[in-house]
Ligand SMILES: Nc1ncnc2c1ncn2[C@@H]1O[C@H](COP(=O)(O)OP(=O)(O)OP(=O)(O)O)[C@@H](O)[C@H]1O
């Protein structure tokens with residue numbers, strides 16, 4: 149069996165070529181190229197038909213390995229996914245507030261997938277080993293099993309996933325990226341994908357807690373969407389820990405009301421799970437405090453921690469690449485891959501000038517161990533604002549600034565902790 | 568889910584492409600107002616905006632009038648895009664490549680989560696008639712008479728709806744378009760959720776004697792049909808030989824906001 153390589157093709161919005169037709173053109177184009185580099189995105193397409201109808205072609209990473217390598221088309225089974233990106237962005241779903249005079253409250257944020265908002269998000273989230281890919285595989289298998297009516301009494305599978313871990317490690321982003329990816333990968337089976345983000349804070353605000361009715365109304369909205377067997381619906385309950393808070397402290401609301409609301413949510417989740425085309429994702433950054441009844445319902449509980457050194461290196465090099473693209477770092481200099489540079493270091497190649505910058509970045513990455521993704525992505529910005537302070541700098545200058553910022557950040561953090 | 572309401576509109580005059588597009592646009596304007604997506608009837612809104620434009624508005628002073636001015640720019644933009652979308656719709660319908668089978672307007676946050684769905688259906692349209700000999704007035708009258716006397720539609724309008732999006736769709740059986748204002752939505756089908764209303768135009772079986780020399784050629788005569796490939800979907804039973812196209816322009820509903828208790832539209836027309 150040949151290994152599978154996914155190819156994602158973004159069709160231009162106004163293109164009116166049918167997808168089957170385009171599929172064949174792309175396939176022919178790929179085969180003509182013979183050699184493909186996983187992890188790259190092609191935007192300047194020479195083929196006339198393709199350039200008229202295709203915005204970009206992304207060759208997905210192969211075998212979960214991020215490092216660039218070249219593959220021979222003949223050895224692969226290409227899976228080509230053709231889709232258009234939704235440009236509308238997030239929309240608010242409103243429901244009747246029930247106060248009798250026709251007021252409406254917003255209940256959820258709604259994205260039509262694949263959405264331009266999430267394009268490229270997946271590729272830019274970097275985690276230890278294969279967390280990302282495994283989650284995607286779980287979800288695909290879940291949908292396949294339920295689509296084929298495999299009996300859940302014989303084989304159990306997962307429909308509710310919970311991502312937990314410290315703040316800023318990309319849990320919310322990962323859920324969105326997963327939803328986006330699933331919609332792309334399964335676009336042959338489902339005619340449309342949708343992400344509904346339910347903010348549990350608003351769900352448990354006083355407004356909502358007054359009765360379980362609003363919760364019911366909100367979920368009946370979700371069910372309306374799920375009724376269409378060709379729609380893939382992903383429900384994201386962000387910061388699910390507010391479930392517990394509302395049960396215990398209940399923030400000024402009558403506790404019995406809060407409990408009723410929580411129970412309504414849990415029952416509704418159970419109801420939703422019966423549909424084959426729905427997935428429920430939840431995030432939380434306080435693991436011990438999550439409502440036990442909810443934890444119990446989660447089939448996969450995945451811990452998301454700060455990225456390992458390899459991930460940090462990748463995040464920082466993606467930042468450098470972005471700044472080079474914007475000509476803020478000039479001249480453009482190559483940053484080596486993580487595996488490559490680690491090998492160089494092991495072989496004591498430290499004095500070779502071509503590796504100098506990459507080695508320094510590696511050193512900085514090691515110092516950053518333990519920082520979360522949100523902070524990491526902010527460091528280059530701070531470096532520029534505090535220590536570069538001019539519209540263009542060399543990579544060397546920039547890395548020196550980055551180094552200073554890292555040291556400063558760490559001392560600030562330890563001050564905060566000692567207080 | 569309630570079953571859709573059906574309103575049959577029996578017309579008195581022949582249904583040409585241009586009269587059909589006129590009826591459709593007038594219908595959608597009516598819906599936009601009745602469903603509180605625009606604060607005034609379309610015509611009135613247009614005149615308020617153009618009166619404001621005629622005014623000399625060289626200097627804006629004070630926070631309140633600044634706010635009113637911002638509001639004006641926003642509303643003007645939304646109105647213009649509405650105007651634009653309707654124009655494109657008419658153009659698409661009147662073009663000979665047309666063969667549009669149905670028009671729909673969806674109200675809701677996304678085209679997949681409709682609150683209201685309005686489907687505007689009509690038989691194959693007549694081509695080659697002179698518009699001057701077939702004024703739209705008589706057909707328009709028939710349409711609005713039906714709309715206004717429909718109890719079902721009234722109960723529709725009673726449901727509150729805050730400003731949301733309006734999506735325009737056309738359904739046809741080929742991918743040839745006259746404008747670039749629409750994009751094919753492969754494998755899309757109108758969702759069954761929300762409330763649905765179907766307006767069906769029925770031209771007279773025996774149209775009044777025609778004096779303009781137009782023959783009764785229908786726009787979907789076999790000779791000018793380009794064969795279309797079916798969308799890949801196999802689960803749809805309904806409309807499997809045709810495709811929905813969505814207008815690029817999504818219309819946004821809006822309110823006449825109050826600034827310190829005074830409607831923005833009132834402030835626009837106040838002389839300074
Ligand atoms: N492992 C990572 N790789 C790349 N980028 C990351 C990573 N972790 C976080 N980020 C970046 O950090 C930002 C914050 O991520 P996000 O809001 O998803 O985190 P979170 O875990 O939901 O945080 P919180 O717990 O505070 O809600 C995002 O812009 C994301 O790109």
Ligand SMILES: [Mg+2]
Nearest residue numbers: 319320386431
């Ligand atoms: Mg979050």
